[in-house]
Amino acid sequence: MKLNILNLVTDEKCYGYLRSVRWEDGVYCPSCQKIDVVKNGLSSHNEFIHRYECKSCGTGFNDLSGTIFSQSNKPLKVWIIALYFLGLNLSNRQIAQELLDFCIRF
Numbered sequence: 001m002k003l004n005i006l007n008l009v010t011d012e013k014c015y016g017y018l019r020s021v022r023w024e025d026g027v028y029c030p031s032c033q034k035i036d037v038v039k040n041g042l043s044s045h046n047e048f049i050h051r052y053e054c055k056s057c058g059t060g061f062n063d064l065s066g067t068i069f070s071q072s073n074k075p076l077k078v079w080i081i082a083l084y085f086l087g088l089n090l091s092n093r094q095i096a097q098e099l100l101d102f103c104i105r106f
């Protein structure tokens with residue numbers, strides 16, 4: 001059995017990590033930058049994505065809104081691991097080999 005790092009990383013942990021980085025100083029509205037926001041449940045598409053509503057401007061947003069990950073159809077963990085590999089200076093070919101098997105399945 002081939003060891004694949006994508007099988008060792010969970011979406012739950014990746015979304016938790018993203019929240020800890022993005023909302024390090026607290027959740028704020030990406031539209032008006034105000035911190036007067038309330039939690040608004042979880043995404044209907046992904047149970048690990050938290051939704052929020054801005055009480056100042058009424059904008060609804062989630063953990064991915066306004067990020068480079070928001071329009072992707074790949075799981076967040078693929079991007080997190082790819083960014084990790086880039087930080088290790090792996091070549092594009094090495095990164096592709098690590099991620100290819102997993103990406104084909106999704």
Ligand SMILES: [Zn+2]
Nearest residue numbers: 029032054057
């Ligand atoms: Zn707002």
